[in-house]
Amino acid sequence: MVNVVNFEEEFKERDASLPRETEIIIENLSVNFPDKDGGEPIVALSNVNLEIKQGEFISLLGPSGCGKTTLLRTIADLQEKSSGTISVRGLSPREIRLQKKYGIVFQSPVLYEWRSVRRNVCMPMELLGMPKKDRTKRVTKMLELVGLMEFGEKYPHELSGGMQQRVNIARALAIRPEILLMDEPFSALDEFTKEKLHEDLLRIWQRTNKTILFVTHNIQEAVFLSDRVVVLSPHPGRVSAIVDIDLPRPRPIQMKETQEFNALVSKVRNSFEGV
């Protein structure tokens, strides 16, 4: 059964002094896609090694074809790996998926157009068989978290792209996942909406203490949001660098104009190989 939501516990501020435990360990991971014409398989990811700590904000950054989405999907157990190991809290990705510990935010909002905003956010909780009373409370809380309180009864097509993506995030957080996987969630949005959502996402992350894996092809975005940026290079997809982002938090938008920020952006940019 699903635990009754304890908001106080869930939304406690993160305590930076606590040591963080390693949550995801990826060793020698490779993913190949079979060639459709029967030729050599395409190597999407080759020999990836990565350790992610609980509560970390990690960006997977790279150009198209570098396998960043494939890496995310493999961790999410939506994609089969070819070799290597992934261990999440000592379990396999499949076990974690079946325990419903993942919240996934896809590139497009994937809202069901026949459901109102409230009922979209409610959907995963229905799948988990959560009692109706708890669902209603939880939906209200989630809409509050993403700032869509007044839009609960609207239908997806009545919302802007940015609002739809907020609903997407609210839905992903609804079942209290331990790990939030985000696949280029803001790439289709305009710059203003994107900046607003960056701030919101950091605030939500700060409040919920989730581990976030964030796929993006935008260097500034990755640097601004993350604790660490995993730089992936294509042909074959591989990790070419992991850059620590030691900018202080909370990070205001103005931070993007500082020298430290731009130094990190250049550092990340220079760590790509063969692009």
Next chain:
Amino acid sequence: MKKKRYLRWDKQSATTVLYPVIFGILLLILWQTQLLHKLLGADTFALPLPGRILRIIFDNGPTIIENIKATVMVAVGGLFFGSILGYLLGIIATVFPKWGAGGLSIASAISAVPIIAIAPILNNLTKDFSDVANVRSMFAKTIVVTITCTAAMSINAYRGLNELKPYSLDLMKSYAASKLTVFLKLRIPNSVPYIFVALRVSVPASIISALVSEYFAEFIIGVGRQIRENIVLAQYATAWAYIVVACAIGIIMYGILLAAEGALLKGRK
């Protein structure tokens, strides 16, 4: 806040209704004043005046209603069974994807066989169904309509159950949803607009196939059959009365469909 968008009366919907109505009235005026007859080289015997046709409809009210009942029963019955059967075929094709798409092309091929060819065959096949001629005729006619409606629904249902938004299956998978849950929460709701696409085809088709199958039925009843009988007897005015009735049935049933669609799909784009 909630707008009834299916009843919204804007400029565009006004003109889409207004122009056909104006055209219809113009035609009726030409017809009643016999200008139409001069244009077509027809006489008032083969093409009776609208006033006379209307009078026949009112004078023969009970008989006409009896025939309408028979036709509507066949059309609605066949539409009902055909649509359910078609939807089930769509589900089966989705559950067994390897055979699914191919099986459905066969279903649509069968539906391409003309009603004129199917109707007499079915009359023959169902001759032992009942001792009462009316009952076995109704049965045969309903099957013809059922076949017509099955194909349209099965193909559209299959599309509705399978043409899902990108990532929506991944989303379901990420919540470890069972196949049944995917059907109930995703595929079936996704297919609702496609059901109406099918019905927009099969509602008019059900009436046409009901009318045509009546031509070949053993028992003489139904609007379609009356058109034929009265033409054979050279009672053109009465035949025209039934043609008008047939049109009215079609328009009313389509109107009901559109109203239902507007009410059920109001939350969607």
